[in-house]
Structures are given as structure tokens and as C-alpha cells.
Amino acid sequence: MFKFNKINNVLHRLYSSSKILPISNVLKNCVLGDKIQIKGWVKSLRKMKETAFLDINDGSCRQNLQVVLPIEQLKLLSTGSSVIAKGTLTKTPRGQLELNSHLVEVYGDSNLNDGYPFAPKKTYSPVYLRQCLQFRLRDTKFASFLRVRDAAFLAVHNYFCKNGYINVHTPILTSNDCEGAGEIFSVVPDNKNMLKRMNTDHIADDETYFDSKVFLTVSGQLHLEAAAHSLSKVYSFGPTFRAENSKSRLHLSEFYMIEAECAFMDDLEQLMDMIENLIKTVTNEILYAKDDDIDKFKEGQLDFSWLSKEFAVLTYKEATTLLSNSSNFKFIPNSSLNKEHEHFLVKHCGNVPTFVINWPKALKPFYAKEQEDSHVAALDLLVPNVGELVGGSLRENDYELLKNKLPSNALDWYLDLRKFGGVPTGGFGLGFERYLQFVLGIGNIKDAIPFPRWPHNSDIEEIKEGAWSLQDIYFTIKYKDKVGRYATADVDLKPGDFIFAETSFAFGPKSDSPPLCLGCHIPLDCTTLCSTCKWPVCNTNCELNPVHKKFECAVFSKAKVHFQKIFDLNEPCLQYECITPLRVLLSMLQNNDRWIQEVKDMEAHNDKRRNTSIWRFNQINIVNYLRGPCRLKMFDEELIHTVCGILECNAFEARSKSGYPIRCLFPKLSILSHNCISNISHTIVCDENADYRVTVRATTETKKGGELFSSYTYALWPTMVRRQHLKESKYFFCTCDRCSDSTEIGTHMSSLICNKCNIGVLYGNDNWACLNCGDSRTSVEVQKLFETIQNEIDAANIADLEGIMEKYVSVLHPHNSYLVMMKLSLIPIFRRTNIQKAIQFCKDALYILNVVEPGCTRIRGTTLYELSLATFSLIGRLQKQKQNELICREMQNVVKYLEECVPILIREPDYTFEGKAGTIAMRQLENLKRNFKNVINGSNIIDIINNA
Numbered sequence: 047m048f049k050f051n052k053i054n055n056v057l058h059r060l061y062s063s064s065k066i067l068p069i070s071n072v073l074k075n076c077v078l079g080d081k082i083q084i085k086g087w088v089k090s091l092r093k094m095k096e097t098a099f100l101d102i103n104d105g106s107c108r109q110n111l112q113v114v115l116p117i118e119q120l121k122l123l124s125t126g127s128s129v130i131a132k133g134t135l136t137k138t139p140r141g142q143l144e145l146n147s148h149l150v151e152v153y154g155d156s157n158l159n160d161g162y163p164f165a166p167k168k169t170y171s172p173v174y175l176r177q178c179l180q181f182r183l184r185d186t187k188f189a190s191f192l193r194v195r196d197a198a199f200l201a202v203h204n205y206f207c208k209n210g211y212i213n214v215h216t217p218i219l220t221s222n223d224c225e226g227a228g229e230i231f232s233v234v235p236d237n238k239n240m241l242k243r244m245n246t247d248h249i250a251d252d253e254t255y256f257d258s259k260v261f262l263t264v265s266g267q268l269h270l271e272a273a274a275h276s277l278s279k280v281y282s283f284g285p286t287f288r289a290e291n292s293k294s295r296l297h298l299s300e301f302y303m304i305e306a307e308c309a310f311m312d313d314l315e316q317l318m319d320m321i322e323n324l325i326k327t328v329t330n331e332i333l334y335a336k337d338d339d340i341d342k343f344k345e346g347q348l349d350f351s352w353l354s355k356e357f358a359v360l361t362y363k364e365a366t367t368l369l370s371n372s373s374n375f376k377f378i379p380n381s382s383l384n385k386e387h388e389h390f391l392v393k394h395c396g397n398v399p400t401f402v403i404n405w406p407k408a409l410k411p412f413y414a415k416e417q418e419d420s421h422v423a424a425l426d427l428l429v430p431n432v433g434e435l436v437g438g439s440l441r442e443n444d445y446e447l448l449k450n451k452l453p454s455n456a457l458d459w460y461l462d463l464r465k466f467g468g469v470p471t472g473g474f475g476l477g478f479e480r481y482l483q484f485v486l487g488i489g490n491i492k493d494a495i496p497f498p499r500w501p502h503n504s505d506i507e508e509i510k511e512g513a514w515s516l517q518d519i520y521f522t523i524k525y526k527d528k529v530g531r532y533a534t535a536d537v538d539l540k541p542g543d544f545i546f547a548e549t550s551f552a553f554g555p556k557s558d559s560p561p562l563c564l565g566c567h568i569p570l571d572c573t574t575l576c577s578t579c580k581w582p583v584c585n586t587n588c589e590l591n592p593v594h595k596k597f598e599c600a601v602f603s604k605a606k607v608h609f610q611k612i613f614d615l616n617e618p619c620l621q622y623e624c625i626t627p628l629r630v631l632l633s634m635l636q637n638n639d640r641w642i643q644e645v646k647d648m649e650a651h652n653d654k655r656r657n658t659s660i661w662r663f664n665q666i667n668i669v670n671y672l673r674g675p676c677r678l679k680m681f682d683e684e685l686i687h688t689v690c691g692i693l694e695c696n697a698f699e700a701r702s703k704s705g706y707p708i709r710c711l712f713p714k715l716s717i718l719s720h721n722c723i724s725n726i727s728h729t730i731v732c733d734e735n736a737d738y739r740v741t742v743r744a745t746t747e748t749k750k751g752g753e754l755f756s757s758y759t760y761a762l763w764p765t766m767v768r769r770q771h772l773k774e775s776k777y778f779f780c781t782c783d784r785c786s787d788s789t790e791i792g793t794h795m796s797s798l799i800c801n802k803c804n805i806g807v808l809y810g811n812d813n814w815a816c817l818n819c820g821d822s823r824t825s826v827e828v829q830k831l832f833e834t835i836q837n838e839i840d841a842a843n844i845a846d847l848e849g850i851m852e853k854y855v856s857v858l859h860p861h862n863s864y865l866v867m868m869k870l871s872l873i874p875i876f877r878r879t880n881i882q883k884a885i886q887f888c889k890d891a892l893y894i895l896n897v898v899e900p901g902c903t904r905i906r907g908t909t910l911y912e913l914s915l916a917t918f919s920l921i922g923r924l925q926k927q928k929q930n931e932l933i934c935r936e937m938q939n940v941v942k943y944l945e946e947c948v949p950i951l952i953r954e955p956d957y958t959f960e961g962k963a964g965t966i967a968m969r970q971l972e973n974l975k976r977n978f979k980n981v982i983n984g985s986n987i988i989d990i991i992n993n994a
Contacts, residue, residue: 066130068106073143076135083132084111084145087184088125088156093117100150102131108190108338112144119150126156126164171639172493179497190339192496194332195482201331202283202304202478205324211279211306216266218285221258229289230261231299262287265475266305267413268460271441274307274471275463281306283478290501295490296385296432300499302478307441311472314423314440318401321427321436321474322357325399329353329485343486349397352430358395361404362421365391380406383426388433399429412451415440415470425474429484438474501536520545521754523717530649532719533754539744541902542949545726545754546714550738551645552633553593553700553710554626557693558618564598564625565591567702571615580608593737596636597629605677623667624676626697626709630689631672631681644713650691651777652684664690695776700730700738703957710738720776721755722768722784723791727903728756731955741953745901761898761905762870764796764863765811766829767836784898785811793897795866797859798823798831807859831857835864847872866894870905873912881919888913904960907950911963914943914970937978944971 066083067076076082086104093099098120101110113131123129133147156162163178164170164185175182182188206213219233235241235255244255266282273280286303304324311317330353333340340348360368369377369387377387383402392400403425407416414422427436442448445464452461479494492498520543521533539545555562561572564581565588572582576589579602583589589599602608612619634641655661669686672678696716697709715728725748730740748754758776759768765785772780784791788810798814800806806818815822835858838850851868858865869887876884888909895906917940924933944967951964 069102069104069109069111070107072111072135073107073109076143078135078137078143080135081133082135082145083130084113085130085153086111086128088123088127088129089186090125091120091123093120098123100129100131102129102145103186103189105189107193108186108342112138112142113147113150114144115147115150122152122155123150124156126162128153171643172490173639173643176492176498183496187342188493190336190342191482191486191488191493193339194336194486195494197332197336198328198478198482198485199283201328201335202324204331205327206281206306209279211281212273212277214266214270214273214277214280214282216263216269216282216284216305218263219256219260220263220269221256221260230264231287231289233260233262264288265303267307267473267475268457270305270307270473271460271471272463274309274473275467275469278309279306295492296480296483298479298491298495298498298500299504301491301495304476304478304481305473307471307473309469309471312440312470314403314425314472317438317440317472317474318357318359318403318425321438321476322399324476325481326353328481332485340486343488348485348487349430352398355396355398357427358398358400360391360395360400360402362402362406363404365402368394380408382409383428383434385433388428389431392428392430392433397430399427399435402426402428410439412448413439413441415442416444416447431487432480432484435480435484436474436476438472440470440472443468443470529719531717533717535744535748535750535752535754538750539748539752541744541746543744545742545744547739547741548712548714550710550712550740551637551640552626552629553708553738554629555622556626556699556707556709557623559622559708560616561612561619561622562706562708563588564594565589566704567706567708568704569615569706572609572611575609579603582609593629597632598625601628601632601676601678605675607675620667623664624671626693627668627686627689628672628676628678630693630711631678631686640713645692645711648692648696648713648716650688651695652687652691654777655687655691655694660694661687698728698730698740700732701955701958703732705957710740712740715740715742715756718754718756720758720772720778720780721782722757722759722761722765722780723782723898723900724755724757724761724903725752725901726754726756729904729953729955732957743902743953745899745903762795762863762867762894764832765790766796766825767832767863791897793894794859794861795863795894795898796828797862798828799857799859801857804856809859832864839864839868844871844875860890861894866891870909873909873916877912877916877919881916881923884916885913885920888916902950904950904954907947908960908963910943910947911951911967914940914947914967917943937974941971941974941978944974 066085069084069086072082072084084102084104086102089101089103089110091098091100094117096117098115098117100113100115100123102113103110113133114136115131115133130151130153131145131147132149133145135143136146138144163181169187170185175185175188183192203213241255263286265286266284270280270282282303282305284302285300287300288297289299290297306320306324308316308320329350333350365383365387366377366379368391369383370379372390383391391402392398403423404417404421405414405424405426407414407420407422410422410424414424416422422439424439425437426434427438429435442451443464445461445468448464449461479491482488482494483491486494488494492500520536520539522536523531523533525531535545555567560569561582562568563570563584564576565583568584570582570584574583574585575581576583576594576599578589578595579599581598581602583594588594609621612621630645634645664687665683668690669683672681672686673683693709693711696713697711698715699707700710702708710730712728718726725744725746726742727745728740728742730738732738759771759780763771769780769785772778788796790796794807794809797807797809800808800816800819800821802821803816803819806816806821808814808816808821808823810822810825812825813822814825814828835850835854839847842850847868851865851872854864870891873884873887873891876887891909892906892913895903895909899905917936921933921936921940924936948964948968948971951960952968954960954964956962956965
């Protein structure tokens with residue numbers, strides 16, 4: 047604290063009786079000449095020759111109050127210090143109030159150089175702020191959020207009070223899980239000695255205190271229903287708890303729920319009106335009361351046009367019809383909606399909140415009121431950018447019906463509500479944090495509550511290492527020497543289980559690409575050029591596509607760098623080498639937070655690439671081009687080379703909607719280590735915004751803590767070829783179990799037939815030796831053989847592959863990679879010409895794929911589908927021969943093949959072969975199950991399948 051001189055002592059006595067005012071009151075109610083005191087924190091300070099200026103904020107409002115003081119009083123002050131300032135209000139030259147102070151006391155120094163995580167005048171990403179929750183509350187934008195949250199809290203209570211609802215405090219400790227989901231936290235006293243003293247015979251420890259198991263509440267609904275039978279209109283607003291193993295941007299373990307119940311409600315329309323009025327009233331109130339704080343969020347382009355529109359309404363049947371007819375994804379009838387479905391429906395309804403009503407009984411809890419056709423009077427409210435916000439229903443008030451739904455003696459007290467003076471009721475639950483996400487455009491629910499709780503994070507201290515929280519994810523990032531970052535499963539994973547999804551950081555043409563449209567990435571003849579930059583596009587739509595317009599178009603047009611006409615449109619276009627690296631560099635400027643957090647530390651192997659031919663190639667065609675003709679001197683040479691390296695080592699191939707290959711950068715996917723037998727699959731989809739999104743799923747069972755592996759090479763190549771590819775493109779020598787085993791895990795995909803004894807097998811990594819006769823071949827000889835075979839395959843038409851296969855069948859092991867690859871290519875031809883051979887080729891391939899591409903992998907899915915088609919043809923032939931016993935057996939096989947391939951292929955994009963095959967296979971399976979007996983009795987199998 048300052049040492050006071052005589053003048054300061056006089057001033058101290060003069061102002062000691064003054065009331066300390068919140069800055070919000072000062073700015074609203076005080077006038078020039080008022081003598082006041084304020085307390086707060088120094089947000090910034092500026093020095094002049096004899097005077098210093100402090101910006102003080104006390105949290106009561108967004109605005110700071112400028113304090114003017116003599117320069118000599120600045121010695122002990124720094125940004126972040128907590129102070130009390132006393133003085134007289136005056137005006138700045140711009141007419142704003144300021145405090146002319148001659149007395150400032152310091153309560154606490156900021157100690158900026160002692161580990162304080164924030165620097166003055168710097169903004170931080172939500173992810174960074176989440177790592178220091180105790181200080182996050184001091185962030186200017188987060189403080190604005192807290193004031194808006196408080197205003198919304200009061201507005202909710204005001205709404206219910208004005209509409210005659212009575213607030214009821216429902217218990218936090220409960221023995222009921224009203225939703226039956228089982229996602230609950232059990233509660234047991236920590237005092238074990240007390241429990242021993244209280245214990246009676248035959249009572250479990252976790253039931254000793256209350257004589258039953260007790261949990262943290264997931265909802266106060268059942269208790270509110272009891273209150274509604276006395277008070278008619280009731281509500282609660284308090285914490286609820288869900289033990290969900292999710293790090294989703296929409297899930298928390300502890301959150302606040304607004305719940306209401308109304309007696310004598312027998313119409314879903316009434317319930318929808320009530321929910322709509324609540325949301326609109328509360329939103330209008332906070333917009334009025336906290337417009338200045340909400341301005342901090344308008345940089346995210348908040349849209350409140352929905353306030354003047356009626357909420358949309360869809361029945362579940364209407365919603366599922368829309369989903370089933372959409373080409374964006376697959377939808378299985380009578381199933382729940384996922385986030386993709388919810389966002390699609392809201393967008394279809396004009397981006398206004400949308401009710402989905404009248405759900406199948408099986409998808410809603412026991413208390414929802416039954417209607418006709420096994421549906422219930424239940425609703426979900428879906429809102430833009432969030433999805434489900436509200437769940438509600440009319441409550442079942444038929445005593446006998448409800449009694450039959452519940453197990454014996456379960457919730458007897460709840461049944462009594464219907465037995466003694468029961469009335470129709472309706473109610474809903476609204477997640478408060480999701481509401482704030484929706485209204486304020488907050489991307490992650492962890493930023494919509496002061497102290498978030500989610501799996502592995504119950505502390506105010508730093509977030510656990512690697513706990514990604516930007517998307518729904520089920521993996522943790524770890525680090526070890528020689529490997530670097532890698533990922534492990536957060537939960538036990540089954541085949542097909544979702545692990546994570548992400549959008550690309552950047553995407554664009556591959557290296558060595560021919561000329562493509564820079565909007566949709568389809569090859570073209572370069573006759574149509576962008577009117578702004580003079581580079582190839584298809585049409586005006588592609589010219590205006592943000593991926594072109596906001597990236598290279600802006601650079602090329604400003605620098606007047608035009609596309610130079612080329613004559614061979616099938617050859618790689620060197621002018622295109624710079625496009626994708628340029629998009630990464632510009633994405634770095636436009637999305638610097640993601641660049642810093644996810645991309646900049648990705649492996650580029652500059653030390654291994656430097657002074658190589660690819661480095662020199664990039665120097666001429668990318669580095670010099672961008673820094674020279676394109677005038678992008680702000681990017682130094684090393685950075686551009688690093689971006690090139692990141693793309694070379696980490697980019698994934700994707701297909702545009704037109705089916706042409708491009709490359710995408712997915713930072714999370716790149717974290718997964720390589721293994722030549724992967725346990726994940728990834729599906730890349732071009733969405734409606736022409737952005738690329740990858741979804742990663744488990745292909746095999748993986749235990750919690752098990753490492754997740756991606757394959758950076760082609761699984762059907764032999765070890766020698768895979769290792770060479772990884773060494774040249776990814777700069778490492780693979781030592782996975784498969785590569786280290788000369789038999790390739792018993793598959794013999796690299797093995798040869800001994801040409802000396804004709805019965806032995808040659809296999810190895812450095813030297814191929816026959817165990818029967820001892821004859822051998824060097825790795826150089828084997829490499830030349832493999833190169834010869836590959837060159838012949840590359841030059842051949844599919845129809846010629848059978849001849850090549852016959853040529854090498856006596857040289858290669860029956861399971862050798864090249865024979866397997868040729869068999870896979872020949873299956874569609876043999877389905878029409880030699881059914882038995884097609885079936886055998888499918889089974890031969892699956893024998894290998896079950897080892898090197900096991901589980902729910904795309905190639906297994908397509909091979910199973912080909913096997914089902916070949917078997918259909920076989921059944922058609924058997925029908926002509928009236929061999930019913932064989933028909934029945936093969937029908938069972940087809941069902942088995944389709945049941946396995948449909949869940950794999952159904953997740954692939956509609957515009958790909960796999961996606962189209964998945965849709966057809968699903969319909970074929972449905973038709974086959976419906977007509978199984980008819981086929982046995984002679985109905986034409988081909989007609990039934992064609993009807994799919």
C-alpha cells in the first residue's frame with residue numbers, strides 16, 4: 047500500500063465518508079463534480095509526462111472507468127492490480143466521464159511476472175481459458191457472459207412468477223432416475239466408521255445411510271409432478287447431474303435445468319406455446335437488460351430474427367421422411383435423431399427453432415402419454431447450432447396403463463398421484479447452458495458455465511493433458527519419446543463405435559494435380575476463368591465459392607498473377623503446386639487459434655527433407671512463387687517449407703463430390719500413430735458448405751487405454767512396398783508387428799513359391815529362403831519381381847488381369863498381395879461370367895482382409911457386398927434347378943453377408959460407390975427378410991433384389 051504524506055492524509059479523511067459505488071452506477075447516475083470512491087482492477091494503464099491514465103473495471107458492467115492520477119503514484123501500479131480510487135468526476139475531451147484522482151490505494155499487486163497466465167491487452171481462445179478456470183472469470187468476454195447468464199437466470203424466475211408458477215425446490219439426493227437411462231452418480235457417505243455403526247444385517251454398504259441406494263438427481267420432474275397435483279403450476283431451476291462418458295461440446299456432468307409442470311394440461315399445443323413464450327420472453331429481456339454485454343458476442347454474427355417468427359412444428363413421421371429422402375446421410379426408421387439429423391431439420395425449417403412431436407413410444411420414457419399407433423405425446427425442441435434444447439411431453443395419467451409399464455413396487459408413490467385425484471399434466475426440461483449456447487453463439491458448453499465438470503475434469507485446476515474438448519471425442523493424447531504424440535481410447539470401443547469427428551483445417555489439389563476447378567475440384571479444360579483472378583473455375587458459383595474467393599483468388603487478383611495456359615490437360619500442372627500450401631498459410635491467418643493449438647507442431651521433417659529433390663522442387667514452384675510473383679513476403683521461406691512438409695507427411699486423400707482426389711489436413715486424425723494393421727477407419731465427406739469433414743470410428747474391439755492406430759499406407763501391399771512407401775513419404779521405417787514378421791502375421795502376402803522344389807515357400811524381409819530345399823532369393827531380386835508385376839498390372843485393362851494372374855500363379859504364394867489385389871479387381875467381371883470363381887475370389891480376399899483389414903473396414907464391406915451379389919446370382923441358378931435345400935443355405939449366407947456389410951457401408955457418403963452400395967444393400971436385406979419363404983418356394987430372387 048502507498049505511504050501517505052500529509053496531503054494524502056487530508057484527502058483520505060475528505061473521501062473516507064464517501065460511499066463506494068459500482069462503476070455501472072457511476073456511469074448511469076453520477077454527474078460532473080461528484081466526489082466518489084470506486085474499487086476494481088487495473089485493466090490497462092498509459093503514461094504521459096506528468097499524468098497517468100488507468101482503466102478500472104469492477105465487474106459491474108462491461109465498461110471501464112478512466113482514472114487520471116499524478117505520474118508519481120504509478121510506481122506500485124501495474125495491469126491487474128486491485129485498487130481503490132478516490133476523486134472527483136470530470137469529463138474527457140470526448141465528453142466521457144472520468145475520475146480525477148489524487149489518491150489510489152493498492153489492495154493487491156498483479157505479479158504479472160510470477161506465472162500469471164494472461165498478458166495485458168491480449169485475447170485468448172476458449173480452449174486456453176479453460177486451462178485456468180480460476181482466472182477465466184477475469185477475461186473481459188467471459189465476464190460479459192457471466193452478467194448475461196445472471197440476467198437470464200433472473201428473467202426465467204420473473205417469467206414464471208408473472209405467469210402464476212410457484213418455485214419448488216426438488217431434492218438433489220434421490221432414489222429415482224426418471225429417464226431410466228442409468229447415467230447417474232451414486233452417493234455414499236465418506237465416513238466408513240459411521241456406516242459400520244449404522245449398518246444392519248443384509249444391507250449393502252451403499253444402502254446403509256438411507257436404507258436404499260441414493261443418487262444425484264438427473265431431473266426433478268417426478269417431484270414436480272407431485273407438486274403440480276397440489277399447486278397446479280410449478281417449476282424448478284437448479285443443478286442436475288449426468289454420468290455420461292462424453293467430452294462433447296454439448297455435454298456436461300453437472301449443469302442447470304429449468305423444469306416446469308402444469309396440471310390440467312391435455313394438449314401438446316399448450317405445452318409448445320408455453321415453451322416458445324418462455325424462450326422468447328427470456329431472450330428479449332436479456333437483450334434489453336444486457337445489450338452492451340451481448341455486443342461482445344455479436345462478432346460471432348448472432349441472429350435473433352427467430353424472435354419474430356413462429357417456431358416450426360414437424361411430426362416425427364414428417365421429420366423422418368425428410369431425413370430418409372435426404373442424400374446427405376443414411377437414416378434408419380424409428381431411431382433417435384443424432385446431431386446431424388437435428389441440424390438438418392432446423393435448416394430445412396428456415397433456421398428457426400423447430401418442434402418435433404408425436405414420437406414412437408420406444409424412443410421416449412415411460413411417463414409420456416400414449417397416443418394411437420404406438421406413439422406418445424412427446425416433443426423435442428431443436429434449435430440452430432445446438433440441436434436438442436428442450437424435451438417434454440404430456441404425462442400419462444391412466445393409472446392402469448402406467449401401472450403395467452412399471453415393475454412391481456417401483457415408484458408406487460408416483461402411481462398414487464394418478465390413483466388419488468389424478469389429473470392430466472404436461473411439462474418439460476430445458477438445459478440452461480444449452481440455451482445460453484444457442485442465444486450467444488457459444489461453441490462449447492464448457493464455456494457456458496463458470497466451473498464446468500466433465501469426465502476426468504472435476505477440478506478448478508488445469509485441464510488434464512490432451513483432453514480435447516472441441517468436438518465429441520473418445521480419445522486422449524499422450525506423448526512418448528521416439529514416437530511423439532499418440533492417442534489412446536477413453537472408453538471400451540466396439541467395432542463401428544464413434545471416436546471423433548473434425549473439419550479440415552485446409553484442403554485443395556494434390557501435388558502433381560492436373561488443372562482442376564478451384565471451387566469444386568473437378569478437372570476442366572481451363573477455358574472458363576475466374577473473372578477476378580483469371581484462374582480456372584467451372585462457373586460463377588465456383589468463382590464465388592469461399593474456398594477460392596477468400597483464399598487464392600484474393601492473393602492472385604491483388605498480385606495480378608494470372609493462370610498461364612497449358613496444352614496437355616492430363617499432365618501435372620506445376621502452377622497448382624502452390625494452391626494447397628497457400629490455403630494452409632491463409633488459414634493460419636484466418637484461424638490462428640487452431641493453427642497454434644492443432645497444426646503448427648505437426649511433424650514436417652524439415653531436417654530430413656532439406657537438400658532433397660522435393661525440397662528444391664518446392665523452393666522453385668512454391669516458395670519462390672509465393673514470395674515472388676504473389677508478393678507474400680510476410681511468410682518466410684522456412685514457414686512455407688514447413689507447411690509443405692506438414693502436407694506431405696500428414697495430409698489425407700479425399701474425394702470431391704465429383705469423385706476426384708484432393709488432399710485434406712485433419713490435425714486430430716494426424717495424431718494417431720501408424721500401424722500396418724489399423725484399428726480405426728475414417729470417412730471423409732464433402733458437406734453442403736463445400737467443407738470436408740472426417741468421422742473416425744473403431745473397426746475392431748479396443749479396450750479403454752488401448753492405442754488407436756491409423757494406417758499411412760495401403761494394407762494390401764507387401765511389406766517391402768509398404769516400408770518403401772512409408773520411408774519415402776512419411777520419413778520413417780515401419781517396425782510394426784506385421785512388418786517385423788516375415789510371414790506377415792501368417793498371411794504370406796509377401797511370400798513366393800520356390801521355383802526349385804515347387805513345393806516350398808520363400809519368405810523373409812532381407813533374404814527370401816525356402817524352408818523345404820534351402821533355395822533363396824535376395825531382397826533386390828524380389829523387389830525387381832514385385833516392380834515388374836506392378837508395372838504389368840498398371841498397364842493392363844481389367845479384362846487382361848486374369849492372364850497376368852495365370853502368368854504368376856506358379857511364382858507367387860496363393861495369398862500373395864498381388865494375387866489378392868487382382869482377384870478383387872476381377873470379382874465384378876466373374877460375377878457375370880463365372881459365379882463360382884467370383885465367390886471363391888471373394889472368400890480368398892476376405893481370408894486375408896480379416897487379418898490385415900479386420901472388422902468394420904470399407905474394403906471388407908465392399909467385398910462382403912460383392913460376395914452377396916455373387917451369391918444372389920448363384921441362388922438364381924439354383925432356383926432353375928429347384929434345389930431348395932441349397933437355396934435355403936445360400937439365402938442364409940446372403941443374409942449374413944448383408945447384415946455384416948450394411949452397417950459398414952451405410953456410413954459412407956452417398957456420392958461414393960460404397961455409399962450407394964450401402965443404400966442398395968440395406969434395401970436388399972429388408973426385401974430378402976420379407977420374402978425369405980417366397981424365394982424358397984420359387985419366387986424369382988433376381989426380381990426381389992432388383993426391387994431394392
